[in-house]
Amino acid sequence: MRVAVTGAAGQICYSLLFRIANGDMLGKDQPVILQLLDITPALPAVQGVVMELEDCAFPLLAGVVVTDDPNVAFKDADIAVLVGARPRSKGMERKDLLEANGAIFTVQGKALNDHASRNVKVLVVGNPANTNAYIAMKSAPDLPRENFTAMLRLDHNRALSQIAAKTGKSIDGIEKLIVWGNHSPTMYPDTRFATIDGESVDGLINDQAWTRETFIPTVGKRGAAIIEARGLSSAASAANAAIDHIHDWVLGTNGQWVTMGIPSNGEYDIPADTLYGMPVTCENGKYTVITGLEIDEFSRSKMNATLAELEEEKAGIAHLLG
Numbered sequence: 001m002r003v004a005v006t007g008a009a010g011q012i013c014y015s016l017l018f019r020i021a022n023g024d025m026l027g028k029d030q031p032v033i034l035q036l037l038d039i040t041p042a043l044p045a046v047q048g049v050v051m052e053l054e055d056c057a058f059p060l061l062a063g064v065v066v067t068d069d070p071n072v073a074f075k076d077a078d079i080a081v082l083v084g085a086r087p088r089s090k091g092m093e094r095k096d097l098l099e100a101n102g103a104i105f106t107v108q109g110k111a112l113n114d115h116a117s118r119n120v121k122v123l124v125v126g127n128p129a130n131t132n133a134y135i136a137m138k139s140a141p142d143l144p145r146e147n148f149t150a151m152l153r154l155d156h157n158r159a160l161s162q163i164a165a166k167t168g169k170s171i172d173g174i175e176k177l178i179v180w181g182n183h184s185p186t187m188y189p190d191t192r193f194a195t196i197d198g199e200s201v202d203g204l205i206n207d208q209a210w211t212r213e214t215f216i217p218t219v220g221k222r223g224a225a226i227i228e229a230r231g232l233s234s235a236a237s238a239a240n241a242a243i244d245h246i247h248d249w250v251l252g253t254n255g256q257w258v259t260m261g262i263p264s265n266g267e268y269d270i271p272a273d274t275l276y277g278m279p280v281t282c283e284n285g286k287y288t289v290i291t292g293l294e295i296d297e298f299s300r301s302k303m304n305a306t307l308a309e310l311e312e313e314k315a316g317i318a319h320l321l322g
């Protein structure tokens with residue numbers, strides 16, 4: 001399989017590429033060709049990463065392409081992990097960040113449209129991930145819209161870990177957790193349906209104040225907490241979440257719910273096309289949204305708040321989409 005990855009010189013890729021080449025993403029029997037994209041000044045650094053990939057002697061790594069041209073990077077790609085994005089620099093407003101990334105993701109969406117496999121599975125990691133995925137999807141009118149997804153899996157995994165720590169139970173047993181909405185502090189990690197070994201998580205925790213006032217903000221602000229502690233944003237855990245997201249999309253979840261940022265079809269009154277974190281199961285390379293869940297008043301207000309932020313981001317880049 002051809003796996004295109006952007007931002008190849010960056011810190012997430014320094015973890016991600018080795019795990020893809022090692023078979024963690026697509027299986028221990030699936031050879032991969034990595035097609036690495038970064039901007040021209042970063043290409044020498046990408047070459048250094050390629051030297052290290054060579055030095056790992058991964059049996060599954062069938063080839064590596066290094067380029068600064070999205071049309072080359074996305075040629076016949078089966079998987080595209082869009083990590084590269086413009087980070088926020090000093091004095092940059094959120095609007096400027098949206099604009100700078102909008103420019104990147106319109107170009108990359110068009111290159112995917114023109115060159116990738118018609119079945120390409122696209123995962124956008126680079127922030128603002130949901131809106132960047134929306135831009136890429138809108139810039140690729142010839143590809144099915146369901147091929148475009150945004151990464152909420154890190155949030156999902158963070159929530160799993162917080163629940164396991166709180167309950168003293170193992171992560172393995174936790175099912176039916178959801179993280180709704182935007183990959184931003186407005187996201188809504190929802191434990192209402194979650195179980196551990198069949199028992200209700202809310203019942204086990206039995207502390208609504210903790211769930212609402214500690215758990216939800218801890219998950220939402222975890223990225224900022226890591227930046228504060230490390231001086232750099234999450235990289236290994238972000239790479240791990242990208243591996244999980246594509247692994248499950250391609251190889252299936254055996255009926256387990258996972259969270260993916262996907263273009264809405266109007267589920268849960270989220271307007272069509274909005275890239276929104278939703279509960280899904282995956283089978284045979286397709287995801288299916290879990291529908292019919294009851295949305296209570298608290299959940300609706302949280303889901304609307306994160307939706308409002310996405311609508312605002314969308315309005316901020318509408319002019320780029322012509």
Ligand SMILES: NC(=O)C1=CN([C@@H]2O[C@H](COP(=O)(O)OP(=O)(O)OC[C@H]3O[C@@H](n4cnc5c(N)ncnc54)[C@H](O)[C@@H]3O)[C@@H](O)[C@H]2O)C=CC1
Nearest residue numbers: 007009010011012038039084085125126127129151154238
């Ligand atoms: N969705 C999620 O859960 C998470 C998202 N992120 C986001 O992932 C992104 C990447 O993070 P890091 O690897 O830590 O950043 P980084 O700054 O270390 O690397 C970014 C790389 O992207 C490259 N790049 C910039 N413009 C590009 C373009 N037009 N085409 C190709 N490559 C380009 C840069 O040259 C650099 O090598 C950031 O936007 C970060 O905020 C990070 C953690 C979690």
Ligand SMILES: O=C([O-])CC(=O)C(=O)O
Nearest residue numbers: 127154222223224233234
């Ligand atoms: O906040 C950031 O820039 C990095 C990020 O998305 C996360 O760790 O969730």
